[in-house]
Amino acid sequence: EVQLLESGGGLVQPGGSLRLSCAASGFTFSLYVMSWVRQAPGKGLEWVSTISGTDPSTNHADSVKGRFTISRDNSRNTLYLQMNGLTADDTAVYFCVVGGGGKGDYWGQGTLVTVSS
Amino acid sequence: QSALTQPASVSGSPGQSITVSCTGTNSDVGAYDYVSWYQQHPGKAPQLMIYDVNTRPSGVSNRFSGSKSGNTASLTISGLQAEDEADYYCSSYTTSSTWVFGGGTNLTVL
Numbered sequence: 001e002v003q004l005l006e007s008g009g010g011l012v013q014p015g016g017s018l019r020l021s022c023a024a025s026g027f028t029f030s031l032y033v034m035s036w037v038r039q040a041p042g043k044g045l046e047w048v049s050t051i052s053g054t055d056p057s058t059n060h061a062d063s064v065k066g067r068f069t070i071s072r073d074n075s076r077n078t079l080y081l082q083m084n085g086l087t088a089d090d091t092a093v094y095f096c097v098v099g100g101g102g103k104g105d106y107w108g109q110g111t112l113v114t115v116s117s
Numbered sequence: 118q119s120a121l122t123q124p125a126s127v128s129g130s131p132g133q134s135i136t137v138s139c140t141g142t143n144s145d146v147g148a149y150d151y152v153s154w155y156q157q158h159p160g161k162a163p164q165l166m167i168y169d170v171n172t173r174p175s176g177v178s179n180r181f182s183g184s185k186s187g188n189t190a191s192l193t194i195s196g197l198q199a200e201d202e203a204d205y206y207c208s209s210y211t212t213s214s215t216w217v218f219g220g221g222t223n224l225t226v227l
Binding site: 037044045047050059061102105107108109 | 120149151152153155161162163164165168169174206208209210211214215216217218219220221
């Protein structure tokens with residue numbers, strides 16, 4: 001059974017940083033493209049970042065480019081999202097997703113990031 | 118990258134069929150057959166219901182079907198059931214190698 005457990009969310013001040021983690025199990029992590037997708041309170045889904053399995057090449061949405069960095073540690077079956085320069089617009093639930101390129105096969109339960117002073 | 122366009126809400130009675138549209142551009146929906154649909158119940162994570170325009174993952178009811186014509190994709194749910202009441206999101210791969218979602222459609226089963 002695929003399991004994705006996000007952690008690292010919380011309350012942070014504007015301009016601050018957070019690192020999200022996603023511990024994966026139940027599949028061969030290194031073989032899969034992984035993504036982060038976020039959802040602001042009461043709003044729709046927004047793609048954030050994607051990383052390939054082994055290259056690993058990355059891609060980020062324009063809204064986070066230069067501030068967020070996606071990475072992975074295949075030896076630890078863990079996906080990361082380093083978030084710097086956070087603003088109120090980054091307040092959202094962040095979902096760890098197996099897949100990319102428009103297809104999210106499995107989703108974690110999400111971790112809430114709140115940016116507020 | 119602009120979001121794909123979905124109706125804000127649709128409704129139907131149990132047993133009926135409904136269709137949710139998802140309109141994009143030549144740079145996303147019209148460019149590839151990489152359109153997916155997700156179901157999200159309140160407070161829950163999204164679940165993949167359709168991928169590659171019209172393919173159902175294992176375990177998804179055959180009451181759910183997808184199609185595409187030009188820059189518009191559609192999700193049809195037949196034989197509506199109370200448990201289908203949820204938010205539905207379409208998404209597409211884009212020519213910029215990004216992933217774009219629709220704004221979401223709230224389905225009410227009357």
